[in-house]
Amino acid sequence: MCLAIPARITAIDPTGETATVALGAVSKDCSLALIEDAAVGDYVLIHVGYALNRISEEEATQTLDLMREMGVLDDLPDALPAADPSGLTV
Amino acid sequence: MTDPAGKLHISLDPAAVTITSTRPVRAAKVFVGRDVADTVRLLPVLFNICGTAQSAAAAAAIEQALGLAPDRRIAELRRHLVDTETLREHLWRILLDWPKFLSSDPDAAAMTQAMRLTIARRTALSSGTDPFAPGASAAAPDQPAAGQAREDLAALCTERLFGVTPAAWRMRVDRLDTLAVWAADTDTVAARLVRQVIAAGQAGYGRCAVGALPDLSAADLDRHLGADAATTDDFVARPVWAAQPRETSPLTRQQDQPLVRNLATDFDNGLLPRLAAQLTEVARLLSDTPVPTAQPTPAALAPGLGLSQVQAARGLLVHRVHIRDGRIAAYAILAPTEWNFHPRGVVAAGLRHLLQQCGADRIAPLVRLFIAAVDPCIDYALDLPGSARSLPQVGDTRNAELNSEF
Numbered sequence: 001m002c003l004a005i006p007a008r009i010t011a012i013d014p015t016g017e018t019a020t021v022a023l024g025a026v027s028k029d030c031s032l033a034l035i036e037d038a039a040v041g042d043y044v045l046i047h048v049g050y051a052l053n054r055i056s057e058e059e060a061t062q063t064l065d066l067m068r069e070m071g072v073l074d075d076l077p078d079a080l081p082a083a084d085p086s087g088l089t090v
Numbered sequence: 091m092t093d094p095a096g097k098l099h100i101s102l103d104p105a106a107v108t109i110t111s112t113r114p115v116r117a118a119k120v121f122v123g124r125d126v127a128d129t130v131r132l133l134p135v136l137f138n139i140c141g142t143a144q145s146a147a148a149a150a151a152i153e154q155a156l157g158l159a160p161d162r163r164i165a166e167l168r169r170h171l172v173d174t175e176t177l178r179e180h181l182w183r184i185l186l187d188w189p190k191f192l193s194s195d196p197d198a199a200a201m202t203q204a205m206r207l208t209i210a211r212r213t214a215l216s217s218g219t220d221p222f223a224p225g226a227s228a229a230a231p232d233q234p235a236a237g238q239a240r241e242d243l244a245a246l247c248t249e250r251l252f253g254v255t256p257a258a259w260r261m262r263v264d265r266l267d268t269l270a271v272w273a274a275d276t277d278t279v280a281a282r283l284v285r286q287v288i289a290a291g292q293a294g295y296g297r298c299a300v301g302a303l304p305d306l307s308a309a310d311l312d313r314h315l316g317a318d319a320a321t322t323d324d325f326v327a328r329p330v331w332a333a334q335p336r337e338t339s340p341l342t343r344q345q346d347q348p349l350v351r352n353l354a355t356d357f358d359n360g361l362l363p364r365l366a367a368q369l370t371e372v373a374r375l376l377s378d379t380p381v382p383t384a385q386p387t388p389a390a391l392a393p394g395l396g397l398s399q400v401q402a403a404r405g406l407l408v409h410r411v412h413i414r415d416g417r418i419a420a421y422a423i424l425a426p427t428e429w430n431f432h433p434r435g436v437v438a439a440g441l442r443h444l445l446q447q448c449g450a451d452r453i454a455p456l457v458r459l460f461i462a463a464v465d466p467c468i469d470y471a472l473d474l475p476g477s478a479r480s481l482p483q484v485g486d487t488r489n490a491e492l493n494s495e496f
Binding site for chain 1: 095096114116117119120132135136137138139186196198201202205468469
């Protein structure tokens with residue numbers, strides 16, 4: 001299925017072109033070429049190495065809850081803390 | 091952590107091409123037990139890449155299941171919205187992926203502009219309406235703004251794709267020689283890639299005998315999806331028609347267009363017709379020509395059952411829903427990627443032919459180009475013959491998707 005994964009920006013490269021995003025304990029790099037004014041702490045949708053757009057924390061939570069129900073996040077702990085400085089813990 | 095979006099694993103060796111998939115093809119089951127409103131709200135949240143096509147298919151299937159008469163203006167609005175999404179997806183391929191095959195940088199600036207304009211067009215078209223609410227009726231769209239967004243997209247594509255207006259391109263480029271002239275005279279990524287493929291003699295690469303999916307009736311699709319979960323699960327994962335894998339794609343949609351038809355005479359369903367079909371579809375969408383679609387006669391399906399077909403960016407998308415007492419009793423989604431990346435499908439067969447046409451030592455970039463031309467909407471891992479490269483380890487997500495396959 002066409003799924004873009006919500007993740008939280010934890011660091012931005014000094015060039016502003018790439019960012020590190022976190023989904024739970026997993027980090028990956030992505031390109032910021034398609035969005036503007038991204039900031040650490042923003043939630044973004046990730047698809048094939050690009051951050052597509054910013055989404056709200058509520059939308060990120062909803063999406064991840066659905067993915068957890070689908071069973072594709074089965075190795076990540078439950079619950080999204082209100083403020084998690086290390087990333088999107090799910 | 092495995093990627094929640096799943097992945098295709100494509101393995102080539104001289105004897106065989108093997109495609110395995112971890113795509114979550116049964117994802118729609120997450121809606122079972124939910125009420126209709128909740129399902130309509132959550133579906134595009136989950137399927138957020140082609141959310142418009144998914145929402146359009148869901149709305150139509152749910153309306154049929156609930157016995158709601160379709161509103162002609164809403165149907166037309168949904169079609170325009172889906173076509174706008176299709177245009178965006180094609181531009182992603184052409185502006186961001188095609189440059190990689192020319193050792194050029196992705197045209198991120200143009201893609202950002204394209205995304206902005208497709209959002210503007212969508213907003214103007216939907217003005218005052220929730221177009222995907224079952225039973226919705228359409229308010230008047232903001233035609234001037236929608237038209238302006240389309241004109242701006244056409245101007246962007248004139249500059250970054252065609253070198254001439256999309257309409258002029260369609261008129262002038264109708265067969266191999268006019269395509270070659272255009273490619274030689276135009277300095278855009280699209281033209282350079284076409285020029286490269288022609289010059290390298292790769293126009294017919296990847297051709298195979300897998301045929302196009304014919305127009306289908308809802309009743310036929312319902313029969314193939316079956317009444318029991320096991321049959322449905324198997325069909326959505328590995329669909330076949332008349333016992334054969336089939337293709338559904340911009341190539342099959344545009345096969346009666348002069349350029350694509352003429353190229354197919356010499357190159358069948360090989361690489362150059364595929365690239366040409368995607369450009370043709372972009373040009374047609376920019377002139378507000380809808381993506382070709384058979385309008386299936388609404389079938390008299392059982393009460394509580396709805397089945398819809400939408401021509402999404404990569405091919406035919408099918409939704410089937412059973413509703414009982416206002417709640418989802420069953421939900422199945424059949425996506426175009428499952429047709430095209432079937433273990434015996436057009437990609438597997440095309441890559442086998444590619445292996446025969448050029449040696450294993452030269453094949454890597456061609457494999458990636460061919461896969462991009464079919465366009466899987468998902469990341470994939472490639473295992474090539476004689477390569478020391480191994481498939482990415484499960485859990486190894488660092489940089490796995492950032493251009494790592496190119």
